[in-house]
Amino acid sequence: MVNLLTGPKGSGKTQTMIEQANAQAKRCNGNVVFIKKTHRDTASVAFDIRTICMDDFPTITNTDEYIGFLYGMYSSNHDIECIFIDGILKHADISLENIPEFIERLKKLSSECNIDFYVSISAAKDDLSAVNTDGCTFLN
Numbered sequence: 001m002v003n004l005l006t007g008p009k010g011s012g013k014t015q016t017m018i019e020q021a022n023a024q025a026k027r028c029n030g031n032v033v034f035i036k037k038t039h040r041d042t043a044s045v046a047f048d049i050r051t052i053c054m055d056d057f058p059t060i061t062n063t064d065e066y067i068g069f070l071y072g073m074y075s076s077n078h079d080i081e082c083i084f085i086d087g088i089l090k091h092a093d094i095s096l097e098n099i100p101e102f103i104e105r106l107k108k109l110s111s112e113c114n115i116d117f118y119v120s121i122s123a124a125k126d127d128l129s130a131v132n133t134d135g136c137t138f139l140n
Helices: 013-027 063-076 099-113
Strands: 002-006 031-036 050-053 080-085 116-121 136-138
Touching: 002 013, 002 099, 013 031, 013 080, 013 116, 063 080, 063 099, 099 116
Parallel strands: 002 116, 002 136, 031 050, 031 080, 080 116
Antiparallel strands: none
């Protein structure tokens, strides 16, 4: 399942994502991963959540590499149950133009690997009208 959290920049999406990740870490039996662009605001993420800052991986520059990175994480740890991706439009070359394809690829990865994705997007739901929402849930 791919869960989407939308809203304008500064609307509290990051804090909501952190709260949901912390709740999932207590609830699920597997591992939780939290991916964000920078090291900022990671102190409130629970210590048992694997936090990844994409600034540490500057060579991941496009969606193919980003999806490969996600598959690589899963291949090294089959116990991952949830992956939170905060501020996806700040990662690699992901934009509103290619987000529909990216979401499709996340849905495929979710189905193949049994991982729930939580993705925050700095955009209104109307800006995502090209996204096929079958297999997606809007969290707001």
